């Protein structure tokens with residue numbers, strides 16, 4: 001008996017407190033609204049699922065009228081919000097935007113808005129004004145509901161955000177200037193990147209562990225690829241004398257590449273074009289292109305050489321890095337019977353009596369990234385000094401960018417738009433853009449850059465030079 005009185009007293013005290021809270025917020029008829037909602041016949045009852053659908057519609061009708069792209073419900077964010085909402089303190093929405101950005105790192109811009117009402121129908125009305133605030137850069141939304149004031153009120157938290165496209169070379173090829181999302185393949189740190197597709201080649205570097213995890217370059221059609229995808233399995237028709245040793249075969253192919261690739265610092269440039277412009281037109285060539293054009297710069301001839309060697313079963317990697325004080329450069333390393341050869345695809349006459357062992361000729365070469373047909377290889381540590389090793393897994397981490405850098409199934413594309421309008425007073429809302437510390441660093445592997453892939457090993461005073469050995473063309 002006593003227990004019943006106590007629980008009844010607790011229940012009425014809770015309801016009373018809820019009622020006071022509701023009154024305080026100006027809902028003088030809050031009780032009545034809530035009561036009529038609760039006692040409505042099942043047919044006319046306004047349910048939470050219905051509220052969600054109507055809310056999304058309300059936003060998208062407004063966006064249709066303003067000709068901004070439709071918002072989609074992001075199931076991933078909805079699940080996150082459902083899980084987190086019970087612990088979220090909506091009195092400080094700036095903090096909530098921070099929580100959303102930490103919890104949902106794919107979101108670049110985030111805007112949150114919360115409102116309470118005793119009635120779900122009325123709650124929908126409260127978001128009306130916010131729905132008409134054009135935020136065209138936003139792509140997705142999610143909403144969560146929870147009871148407040150002892151169940152007398154509904155509180156809704158709405159999150160709208162710009163879900164970024166996952167970085168892929170293809171996405172960059174077709175992008176405007178919107179940021180991308182990516183996760184480091186080494187430390188899994190999620191981050192953003194802003195890339196300019198006017199640049200023809202670049203290395204992506206994690207903002208947290210500072211290690212490179214992808215290198216991309218544009219082909220002559222302007223299409224970006226992971227650099228290993230420039231090795232396509234090209235093997236020109238050729239006849240090799242029988243009984244040739246592997247080293248002799250290597251020299252034959254090296255000489256043929258040399259004879260078929262005149263060094264041109266900028267194969268695509270027209271006469272008289274400025275150096276600055278060249279940065280935008282130096283694209284990478286496939287082996288067959290280089291052979292057809294009979295010219296290319298250091299990475300073009302290295303790709304030609306490596307592709308052919310790989311097709312003949314050689315263990316070979318293309319190295320991108322620095323050569324002495326000359327700056328950025330590309331070369332090949334070939335492994336035959338545990339001996340490593342450093343092959344300059346741009347070098348003049350290869351001398352078979354003096355094989356270029358990497359241990360002997362390699363002192364001025366500092367590789368930053370290696371690649372073969374299947375993978376990229378980046379240093380195991382950003383700080384570790386390089387000790388002349390091109391193959392060991394203790395020095396190089398293997399990355400298959402196509403399989404390790406995935407896509408985002410939820411994502412759709414939305415163009416960037418105007419900045420947010422001023423904050424409303426009738427709703428609690430806040431918005432934020434991603435923290436700049438999450439921005440990936442890129443090093444630009446272009447010939448205009450002084451530190452990466454710059455000049456080949458060019459003889460002093462020569463703009464380009466031609467090989468005379470073993471010409472495959474007619475006299």
Ligand SMILES: [Zn+2]
Nearest residue numbers: 184187206209
């Ligand atoms: Zn990392």
